[in-house]
Amino acid sequence: MAKADLVGGTLWEHYSTKVNDRMLNPRHMGEITEAEAAARGGKLVTADWGAEVCGDAIRAFWAVDPRTDTILDARFKTFGCGTAIASSDMMCELCIGKTVDEALRITNLDVERALRDNADTASIPPQKMHCSVMAYDVIRKAASQYKGVAMDSLEDEEIVCPCARVSLRTVKDVIRINDLKTVEEITRYTKAGAFCKSCVRPGGHEARKHYLVDILKEVREEMERDRSKAQAPVKGFSAMNLIQRHRAVEKVIEEKLRPMLAHDGGDLEVADMKETDGVTEVYVSYMGACRGCPSAATGTLNVIEETLQKELDGRIRVLPA
Amino acid sequence: MNPGAGHEKRPSTIPIGLLPQAVLAILFLMDRVYLDNNATTIVDPRVKEAMEPFWSQMYGNPNSLHEFGTEVHPYMRLAFDRLYAGIRARDRDDVLITSCATESNNTVLQSVWYDLVRSGKKTEIVTTQVEHPAVGNTCRYLESLGAKVIYLPVNAEGIVDADILREHIHPDRTALVSIMWANNETGLIFPIRELAALCRENGILFHTDAVQAVGKVPVDVQAVPVDYLSFSAHKFHGPKGVGGLFVREGAPFSPLLHGGEQMGGRRGGTVNVAFLVGMGLAMELAVRALPFEQTEVRRLRDRLEDAVLSLPGVSVIGDRELRTPNTILMSVKGVEGEAFIWDLNRNAVAASTGSACASESLEPNPTFVAMSLNNELAHTGVRLSLSRFTTEAEVDRAAAAVRGAVERLRGISPARAV
Numbered sequence: 001m002a003k004a005d006l007v008g009g010t011l012w013e014h015y016s017t018k019v020n021d022r023m024l025n026p027r028h029m030g031e032i033t034e035a036e037a038a039a040r041g042g043k044l045v046t047a048d049w050g051a052e053v054c055g056d057a058i059r060a061f062w063a064v065d066p067r068t069d070t071i072l073d074a075r076f077k078t079f080g081c082g083t084a085i086a087s088s089d090m091m092c093e094l095c096i097g098k099t100v101d102e103a104l105r106i107t108n109l110d111v112e113r114a115l116r117d118n119a120d121t122a123s124i125p126p127q128k129m130h131c132s133v134m135a136y137d138v139i140r141k142a143a144s145q146y147k148g149v150a151m152d153s154l155e156d157e158e159i160v161c162p163c164a165r166v167s168l169r170t171v172k173d174v175i176r177i178n179d180l181k182t183v184e185e186i187t188r189y190t191k192a193g194a195f196c197k198s199c200v201r202p203g204g205h206e207a208r209k210h211y212l213v214d215i216l217k218e219v220r221e222e223m224e225r226d227r228s229k230a231q232a233p234v235k236g237f238s239a240m241n242l243i244q245r246h247r248a249v250e251k252v253i254e255e256k257l258r259p260m261l262a263h264d265g266g267d268l269e270v271a272d273m274k275e276t277d278g279v280t281e282v283y284v285s286y287m288g289a290c291r292g293c294p295s296a297a298t299g300t301l302n303v304i305e306e307t308l309q310k311e312l313d314g315r316i317r318v319l320p321a
Numbered sequence: 322m323n324p325g326a327g328h329e330k331r332p333s334t335i336p337i338g339l340l341p342q343a344v345l346a347i348l349f350l351m352d353r354v355y356l357d358n359n360a361t362t363i364v365d366p367r368v369k370e371a372m373e374p375f376w377s378q379m380y381g382n383p384n385s386l387h388e389f390g391t392e393v394h395p396y397m398r399l400a401f402d403r404l405y406a407g408i409r410a411r412d413r414d415d416v417l418i419t420s421c422a423t424e425s426n427n428t429v430l431q432s433v434w435y436d437l438v439r440s441g442k443k444t445e446i447v448t449t450q451v452e453h454p455a456v457g458n459t460c461r462y463l464e465s466l467g468a469k470v471i472y473l474p475v476n477a478e479g480i481v482d483a484d485i486l487r488e489h490i491h492p493d494r495t496a497l498v499s500i501m502w503a504n505n506e507t508g509l510i511f512p513i514r515e516l517a518a519l520c521r522e523n524g525i526l527f528h529t530d531a532v533q534a535v536g537k538v539p540v541d542v543q544a545v546p547v548d549y550l551s552f553s554a555h556k557f558h559g560p561k562g563v564g565g566l567f568v569r570e571g572a573p574f575s576p577l578l579h580g581g582e583q584m585g586g587r588r589g590g591t592v593n594v595a596f597l598v599g600m601g602l603a604m605e606l607a608v609r610a611l612p613f614e615q616t617e618v619r620r621l622r623d624r625l626e627d628a629v630l631s632l633p634g635v636s637v638i639g640d641r642e643l644r645t646p647n648t649i650l651m652s653v654k655g656v657e658g659e660a661f662i663w664d665l666n667r668n669a670v671a672a673s674t675g676s677a678c679a680s681e682s683l684e685p686n687p688t689f690v691a692m693s694l695n696n697e698l699a700h701t702g703v704r705l706s707l708s709r710f711t712t713e714a715e716v717d718r719a720a721a722a723v724r725g726a727v728e729r730l731r732g733i734s735p736a737r738a739v
Binding site for chain 2: 023059078079081084085128130
């Protein structure tokens with residue numbers, strides 16, 4: 001939260017002058033007919049994207065010169081909010097004069113930037129970035145139709161957050177490299193999830209293939225597995241001599257058990273260690289609050305044994321000294 | 322006489338730098354048209370005047386024993402008389418003064434949660450899918466505390482009827498039923514007398530959020546057996562920041578705001594005397610204007626509704642006989658709601674939309690979702706709501722602006738009108 005959030009109802013105050021202008025007077029609104037395209041020596045491409053039931057639908061028209069692949073003219077019809085109309089209009093403007101391959105490099109971020117009044121101020125409020133994504137998608141749709149290829153083949157990366165155009169690879173990398181633990185941190189690093197928030201978790205405005213909460217969980221689990229692989233289980237416990245085994249046991253007690261016991265005001269120490277029939281017997285004596293605690297001889301002992309077995313070797317027994 | 326006569330003309334604040342010269346010329350001649358009266362209303366000039374002495378002259382704390390405190394008491398008594406009379410409350414019932422209807426709703430729902438649900442006497446709260454967030458989100462909060470909440474759907478007419486309610490209540494389980502008197506988006510009036518009576522027969526407490534009913538339709542707590550009823554001054558030409566909560570004598574009650582002895586210990590916090598006085602007069606004026614609402618406001622609403630319905634691809638939600646006399650919820654095929662009200666705003670007409678694209682969270686209004694068979698309403702619904710201050714000339718200007726917006730945006734849309 002910030003002071004600005006306490007006012008509310010500021011949606012339209014964040015529209016740039018250019019956005020307002022294009023909502024009211026779109027320059028490229030309309031259709032291109034087959035005859036019009038032919039008269040300019042071009043081939044007509046018509047592409048539909050979105051659906052009215054989803055709240056956004058666009059039909060883009062391109063007249064493309066088949067010899068040079070240059071987009072001679074571009075027009076649109078849009079069902080959608082003001083941002084969708086302004087983005088559609090700017091999308092057409094950015095396409096005109098470019099080749100189809102060049103147009104494919106235009107993203108919703110370029111459309112948003114082109115609508116800014118000055119370089120440092122976004123032209124639309126964050127949640128409205130979503131409405132500009134349609135302008136990017138319809139370019140791919142039109143290009144795929146012109147080229148006669150599948151639309152998916154024109155996207156080389158798997159995109160998690162279409163608003164900010166952040167790929168799955170990028171999200172995974174920032175989590176790993178920066179040891180991120182929350183979705184808020186991912187958003188701070190990448191801007192993924194900062195706009196319409198659909199990609200944060202299921203149940204948002206739009207269903208997504210990937211959600212940041214799931215990616216975070218998955219990568220954290222992978223990282224945890226890698227870490228435990230690097231540390232434990234300690235290989236060759238049974239091959240160690242008793243001194244080495246004692247050191248390994250002390251290490252586990254120090255890292256895993258002592259903090260837990262200290263929480264309740266207790267402590268323990270290893271009084272003795274022996275090996276009997278291949279089983280390592282660890283004799284412990286309690287200190288502090290653990291001494292005389294009724295569960296010290298039962299529950300706590302079990303926890304200590306299980307922890308040592310998991311971390312070191314299954315053939316460890318823990319006994320009271 | 323139009324009870325709204327005499328309201329002040331205000332200058333336009335539309336950013337004029339963006340407008341073409343022709344539009345600019347018209348704008349200077351034309352006042353803004355306010356058709357968002359279900360969101361809030363203009364303060365009646367008489368109400369504003371009645372509140373004036375309580376800022377700098379009679380500013381005493383009514384709980385003080387000295388003259389500064391006691392001199393405001395007659396004005397407070399008059400205000401309470403007007404509020405009690407406005408909803409026909411009996412002297413032995415309470416009409417508590419709160420900060421808003423949201424507080425009133427929270428007070429009832431949280432009180433029932435503490436007294437009946439948390440204590441294990443009963444388990445369920447029943448409400449509807451079309452409540453205002455002041456009830457809907459409070460119920461969601463109670464769910465997070467462990468309450469079971471049932472959200473009733475609306476029927477094909479957009480109404481919660483007694484048959485739907487009967488299926489979902491049980492004398493042993495249901496602690497409270499909370500159903501709005503009239504819906505804020507559609508204006509549809511719910512059969513509140515029947516619903517409340519059904520709960521009374523089954524020994525179940527009944528609360529109604531009457532925010533959209535007071536001042537638009539008669540509200541009589543003696544004819545309708547509600548236990549609790551919420552209202553808000555700014556919806557009937559009173560000030561913002563003050564509301565009321567009717568609590569029938571004997572209905573279980575725990576305060577939401579603990580504190581001083583105000584409201585007999587049922588709602589702590591120094592009473593804003595100016596607001597109470599304003600709300601009292603606003604209530605009296607609103608009740609006095611009810612026949613005017615039912616005739617003149619209805620006539621203007623119908624005039625506007627007929628005009629918008631004459632446009633191709635425009636529909637209006639709900640039978641007009643079943644609606645509050647001031648409300649139109651329209652849907653324009655192929656035209657998204659936010660773009661539509663943006664266009665109307667450019668042409669000096671204020672309306673509202675529950676479209677997903679117009680909210681911070683991109684979530685459509687819950688009423689739109691509950692009423693929307695094909696999800697279309699969730700993107701196209703636009704509400705026009707009048708008041709007793711709306712004039713025929715304003716309605717005609719709004720009709721022209723609606724026609725202009727429909728034609729312009731339909732021209733941009735790939736969808737056909739029919």
